Amino acid sequence: MTLVVEDLHAGYGRVPVLHGVSVSVARGDIAALIGPNGAGKSTLLRAATGMVRVSRGAVRMDGRDLTNAPIETIARAGIAHVPEGRRLFPGLSVRDNLRLGGWRARNEDMGTVLELFPRLHERLDQVAGSMSGGEQQMCAIARALMGRPDFLLIDELSLGLAPVIVEEIMARLGQVAAEGTGILLVEQDAGHALEVAQRAYVLENGRITVTGKAAELAADPRVRAAYLGV
């Protein structure tokens, strides 16, 4: 019951970005992928969800090959991508954003995700683009969860958000994982991600350079120096 990315090569046009990256997440677990700007973190997520062409390697979910499948096929298989910059439908209300999240699964029950992010409850009729960054991020995650995904890939959750909000969202992700969803967190700000994750990867220049338990990585002096700022 895992999402496996194996020896992935991908890039934009003639510029290769990923040079054989392997990452895996099990259902119910949280994995963190950290690394500096330009390492290829977002490209990895985009390649895994069909938004960037994979030139070599494979994306598999529970043994099913999803390499280079259309975006919607991958979404229907149960992999939800919360992209960098959230990519909400900015002109639609929060309610409509959530409803569209449940489009594939024909899930109209917003109760569960609203319980997870009660703040969205008051915002249901507000236009999504007019909310604060933190609320938009919550809405993006809630929208992804409306599709009842087996795997949730989140890109730069903490970008531009107050630390308090990041902690609040991270705490909710723990709940989501405990209910059986596998989560891959891609982060530049490693601190929070390594706290909630079980496993972690460091991606540098398109290659995985360090792998291990999140706690071990958080203790690793190299990782601490490079990504935790201590």
Place this chain on the structure above:
Amino acid sequence: MSTVDAPAPPRTTTVVPAVAPWWRRSAPWVLLAAGTLGGIALQTQLYTAQERVVGTVFMFVALATAWNLIGGFTGYPWFGQVGFFGLGAYVTALCMYHLHLSFWLSLVLSGLVAGLFAAFVGVPLLRLKGHYFAIATLGVAEGLREVVLNLPRATGGGGGLTIPTLGPDAPTRWLGNDGFYILFLLIAAAVVAVALAVSRSRAGYALRAVNQDEEAAAAMGINTTRTKTLAFTLAATLTGVVGSAQAFRIQAIYPDPSFDTSITELAVIMVMIGGAGTVLGPILGAIAVQYMSEWLRENYTNAHTFILGALIIVTVVLLPQGFVNYLGDAVKTRRFSLLDNVRRYRL
């Protein structure tokens, strides 16, 4: 500043009903039925000449509403609508002139041909976006006119084609001014009904999602290519039906007026002024623009197009999102000032 250790917010969340109460859901249908009945009642008060004018308003209600399906809901600026209007007109003329098919059968065939053609050209065209889509569809409409011009044996070329509407040769007798008034009223009502159904359906949500962010829509599991193509096909089918009815009304059809770009432009202006992506907007836009145009023609015969153009510019500057969307915004935010509105849309 709040603290990190703040207690978790209370779990008092109740599930919000996603569905409006029945009277709110059925209100638009009741209004549509009332509007249609009102149109029939209005007929008793009109002279023949006025009947023709109002019939044309209905025609534009249908055209603008069809345009709105792909141009408004889906956000693809379709500048080739008249191509499908002309296609419908010529299919009907050819069917009635050469094959002696009845008008009603020709009407259905015109819709089908326009729809099939749209499905065929839609797949490559809808890979384009924005200006590119606009120009490519404009090209398709111009291309169709050229095809008609260059097939004189079938279409009469530039000399046009006259549909037999009287005597033993006529497959269907001309419907008369009263008949065409009712026909266009019913077509407009049917097209609005389709738009209403689409607007509230799952497919309608998919179209809005594609409009907002196509990649994000695909990430919701929406097959965007299929969704766009269906909307385009539907819009073209309805446009073809309108073209068919118009051909039968005017009987003698020629390539230039049948593929006149200003028909597309008018439909676009009506949708923009009324409010793109709403069901009511194109209806109000069509009525307002046509009424204004006729009124100016009567009262300022020499300057009417100039004044109409100026009015359109002023309206689009003041209401960039269209009247119905402006009203929605204004009621929600309680700010009715037009200047505020212009500022909000950064014009």
